[in-house]
Amino acid sequence: MNHPIVRAEHVVKTFGETKALDDVSLSFEPGIIYGLLGPNGAGKTTLIRILTTLIRPDSGSAWVDGVDVLDDPRTARTHMGLAGQFAAVDDYLTGRENVEMVGRLYNLSAAEARRRATEVLDRIDLNGAADRTVRTYSGGMRRRLDLAASMVGRPRVLFLDEPTTGIDPRSRVDIWDLIRDLVDDGTTILMTTQYLDEADQLAARIGVIDHGHLIAEGTPEELKDRLGGSVVEVIVPDPDRETTVALLSKINEHAATFDAASKRITLPAPRGAETLMATARSLDGAGITPNDITLRRPTLDDVFLAYTGKSVEEEPSTSTSKRRRRRGQ
Amino acid sequence: MTTATTTPATPARMSFSHTVKDTLVITRRNLLRNIRLPQLLIFATVQPIMFLLLFNYVFGGAIGLAIPPAAGGNYLNWLVPGLLIQVAAFGAGQTALGLTEDLSNGVIDRFRSLPMARSAVLAGRTLSDLVRNAFVIGLMVTVGFLLGFRYQTSFLGLIAGLAVAGIFAYGLSWVMALIGLAVKNPEAAQSAVFLPVFPLVFASSVFVPTQTMPSWLQAFADNQPITITTNAIRGLVLGQGALPAGDTVAGQVTLALAWAIGILIVFAPLAVRAYRRATG
Numbered sequence: 001m002n003h004p005i006v007r008a009e010h011v012v013k014t015f016g017e018t019k020a021l022d023d024v025s026l027s028f029e030p031g032i033i034y035g036l037l038g039p040n041g042a043g044k045t046t047l048i049r050i051l052t053t054l055i056r057p058d059s060g061s062a063w064v065d066g067v068d069v070l071d072d073p074r075t076a077r078t079h080m081g082l083a084g085q086f087a088a089v090d091d092y093l094t095g096r097e098n099v100e101m102v103g104r105l106y107n108l109s110a111a112e113a114r115r116r117a118t119e120v121l122d123r124i125d126l127n128g129a130a131d132r133t134v135r136t137y138s139g140g141m142r143r144r145l146d147l148a149a150s151m152v153g154r155p156r157v158l159f160l161d162e163p164t165t166g167i168d169p170r171s172r173v174d175i176w177d178l179i180r181d182l183v184d185d186g187t188t189i190l191m192t193t194q195y196l197d198e199a200d201q202l203a204a205r206i207g208v209i210d211h212g213h214l215i216a217e218g219t220p221e222e223l224k225d226r227l228g229g230s231v232v233e234v235i236v237p238d239p240d241r242e243t244t245v246a247l248l249s250k251i252n253e254h255a256a257t258f259d260a261a262s263k264r265i266t267l268p269a270p271r272g273a274e275t276l277m278a279t280a281r282s283l284d285g286a287g288i289t290p291n292d293i294t295l296r297r298p299t300l301d302d303v304f305l306a307y308t309g310k311s312v313e314e315e316p317s318t319s320t321s322k323r324r325r326r327r328g329q
Numbered sequence: 330m331t332t333a334t335t336t337p338a339t340p341a342r343m344s345f346s347h348t349v350k351d352t353l354v355i356t357r358r359n360l361l362r363n364i365r366l367p368q369l370l371i372f373a374t375v376q377p378i379m380f381l382l383l384f385n386y387v388f389g390g391a392i393g394l395a396i397p398p399a400a401g402g403n404y405l406n407w408l409v410p411g412l413l414i415q416v417a418a419f420g421a422g423q424t425a426l427g428l429t430e431d432l433s434n435g436v437i438d439r440f441r442s443l444p445m446a447r448s449a450v451l452a453g454r455t456l457s458d459l460v461r462n463a464f465v466i467g468l469m470v471t472v473g474f475l476l477g478f479r480y481q482t483s484f485l486g487l488i489a490g491l492a493v494a495g496i497f498a499y500g501l502s503w504v505m506a507l508i509g510l511a512v513k514n515p516e517a518a519q520s521a522v523f524l525p526v527f528p529l530v531f532a533s534s535v536f537v538p539t540q541t542m543p544s545w546l547q548a549f550a551d552n553q554p555i556t557i558t559t560n561a562i563r564g565l566v567l568g569q570g571a572l573p574a575g576d577t578v579a580g581q582v583t584l585a586l587a588w589a590i591g592i593l594i595v596f597a598p599l600a601v602r603a604y605r606r607a608t609g
Contacts, residue, residue, distance in 0.1 A: 052442045074444060082442040088435035092365035093358065104354045105445040107347065133365060149439070159442075 003066065005030040005157060005188045006051065011060035013046050013212075020046040021057070022212040028190075028205055030156075033183055035203030036192040037300065043212040044192035045085065048161050051190070052082045065156045078106075081150035085161045087142040088149075091135040095126055095145050098134060099152050106153030113152070120148040124178060140171025147178060151187070158182065160191040164198060176202060196300040206300070208307060215307045220300060227298040227306055228254070228270030232279050235264055235292040244290075247282045251275060257305050266302055269295060348446035355440075355453025356460070359427065363461055373423070373461065377416040377469050384408055384536060385476065392537055399570030401481055407571070409473040410490060410562040411535035413466055414555055417498035418530055420462040422522035424502040425509030427454055429518040432510075432607060451597075451604055455502040462498045466491060481567045490565035493585055497558045500592035503600050510603035529555045534563075539573075554588040561585035 004027035013021040021043045028034045036044050049055045051062055053073035062069045065079040089098045096117055103113030121130045124144040126137075134142060143163065150158055163179070164172040179202060183189055193199050199206050200220050208216040208223070216223055236244045241258060244265055248256035252275060254268040269275035276295045283290055363369055389404040400407040431437045431450075440450050470478070470491070480487045505522055512521045532546060533539070533556040539547045550556050551573070562585075563571040564578035572581060 049438075054438055054441050077442060077444040080442065082439060084435045084438050086435045088439040090358065090362065090436065092362045097358075097361065101354055101358055102439070102443065105351060105440070105443045107350075107444060153443075 003030075004028055004063075005065055006034070006063070006190055008047065008051065008062045009060055011047065011050060011057045011062060013043075013050060013055070013057045019212045021050075024060075024209070024212070024214050026207050026214055026217065028188075030188045031183065031186060032204040033179065033189045033191060033202050035199035035206045036190065036209055037194070037196065037199045037203075037206055037304070038192075038209035039194055042209045044209055045161055046212075047209075048082075048159050048190070048192060052080060052159050053077055078153075079156045081153060081155035081158045083143075083146045083150040083158070083160045083163060085165065087139075087146035089134050089142055089145050092133055094133055095130040095137070095141075095148075096121060098145060099149050102149040103152040108153065116152050116154075120152050123181070124148045125174075138171070139167045140174065143167055143171065143175060144178065147175065151182065155187070157188045157190065160189060162192050162194065164193070164195070172198075196304070200300055208304060210304075210308045216303065223300065223303045224298045227268040227302055229298075230269040230272045230275070230295055231298045231302050232267045232269045232276050233264050233292075233294045233296060234267075234279065234283070234290050236283075236288055236290050240288045241265070243286060244283065244288060247286055247288075248279060251278050251282060254306075259305055266305060268298070268302075268306060348449060348452075351446040351449035352452040352456065355449050356457045359454060359457035360460060363457070369423075370461075370464075373420060373465050374468050376419070377412060377465060378472050380415065381408070381412055381469065381472060381476070384412070388536070395538055395541060397538070397571055399481060399567045401479065401567075403477065403479075405473065405476060405478045406481065406567060407563070408536070409470065409478045410566045411533075411559050412469060412473075413491065413494040413562060414497065414533075414559045415530050415535050416465055416469055417462055417494050418501055418526045418555065420465055421458065421498050421501035421505045422526060423461070424454055424458045424505040425512075425518045425522045426515055427458070428506055428509035429513060429515040432513055433515060437607065447605065448601055451503075451506055451600055455499060455506060458502050459495060459499045462502075463491075463495055466494055466498075481571075482565065486565045486568075489582075490562040493558060493561050493565065493582060493589075496586065496589045497554070500589040500596070503593055503596040506600040507596055507603055510600060510607050513607065529553060534559050554585070554592070557581060557588060558585040 007027035009025045011021050011024045012019070024043070024047060036047065038044050046055070050057050051064060051069060053069050053076055056070060064076050067076040067079060069076040093101070099117040099120060100113045103116050104110065108116060124147065126141060126144070129137065129141065134145065137145065147160070147163065150160075160179070164175050167175070176198070179189060179191070191202070204219060206218065206220055206223060207214050216226070218226070232248075234244060234248070245256045245258055248265060248267045251267065252270065256265055256267040258265050267275070267279065272295060276293070280293065385405050385408055389408070393402075393404040396404060396407045437450065470487075504525070508521050509518050512518050532542075532550045533553060534550065535555065539550040539556065542550055560572055560576065561578070561581040564576075564581050569578055572578065
């Protein structure tokens, strides 16, 4: 592996009683998309805010592109771009003015900022709306503009905090394409998401974060393989649920988990069909007739379920940053 | 810098010219907002003109009897210099509102993640508010002229008076910046800014001479910055006779400037510190 371009070591951050980040360490190589996956309030935004110099951790260290963000935040800022959770674009400026302004604040000359603005605006495809005020933009256009602004200074690392939250599926795919393009050009991206398919589609490496802990890390395939390649999924009538979870947990070294949202009981099944047969026999022996029983490839949701005991998308919204007004939706 | 391709162009240390450039970029952005959002400017101008009309025509007759002869027997001449300060004080509240909006929209987060001068956001905000305030003050005086306001000294005296109002408004903007950064949310800022402004504007010589107030209130009113600044402007616009006995125009102007600069020296560092700490 090359020298890591983003590195965090033993980062701890507490807000009042809440430990937002509890000894988080991660690092990854340049030129990839690193996906930080976790439910609301897991600590994703806090980690981004620390890496982008917006807040300081209680303890720990962090480097971006080799620059210590705590010792030398000023230099670190010249290496990074940030697109926060809510498109930080000015409604009463045109798209072009927004991007040019950020270019100027990256210390580009007026002429260079103009040139770069045209470049990035062409890229995000605003359909000729670049010279209209942002207030006329759709939610997806605002997000794309926000991305354009974050890349105008040619940062080596882009931090994207939930870049597709709250926008329509069509715009979501546009933003995915844009993110892929950026990485093809050599930009490194750290993005947070609460969508499993998004992490699966985009990220070369994924960190699963929950309650301020980084609980699993690896490529999407590695994470799924760690569950043993397959998963047995069973749906049983409600009265049999507890018995079934207990029975299944005895089949191999893994514990079975029940997901309340989908009513499914899942068990990692490294030995595939053999585990499926064992499950069927075990249920039969206990006189339980399942409504459904399948063997399938694990998803990231199974990964999350296996590590946290709950589904990633069912967590209630607790993130403090959600206080902010949602805009452009 | 024009060849910046992969290497970032910004040195670690902020030069003075860099800070000035960043400040002007932010100032321009805030002013564009004022132009593009005409409601902002309309309300900012309608309110003072309404005050001017109400006070002149509703209270003018009654209050007119109590004003010094230096006003030329016209309450409007007494009122306009006072209203300049009222407008400046209310207008400074916009600094808090603008900042809280930027905070809640994530704009400040973006600024804080950029390699720009830390002081530029506040400096640009207060500077653009000064420009806006100067525009509103100018408009006020123009409407005043149409209604019959006449300076009793010289045109230069009037200009000097407007300058004093502008400097005071600028100092006050930094107080408002601190309030905005402390309350953080636009709705709360809306009422928080009026808390200090209302009593200071009304318990002052802005609308009426302080002599008619109860003595305890008069003691406060005579020595607070809004009265002192109002008196300084009246001295410059109407002449020595408009001032309470014993005060000189030069003395009042010096005192007013000292207040404005004092406020700036105290509140600018506090606001910058609050900005550094504001985590949105």
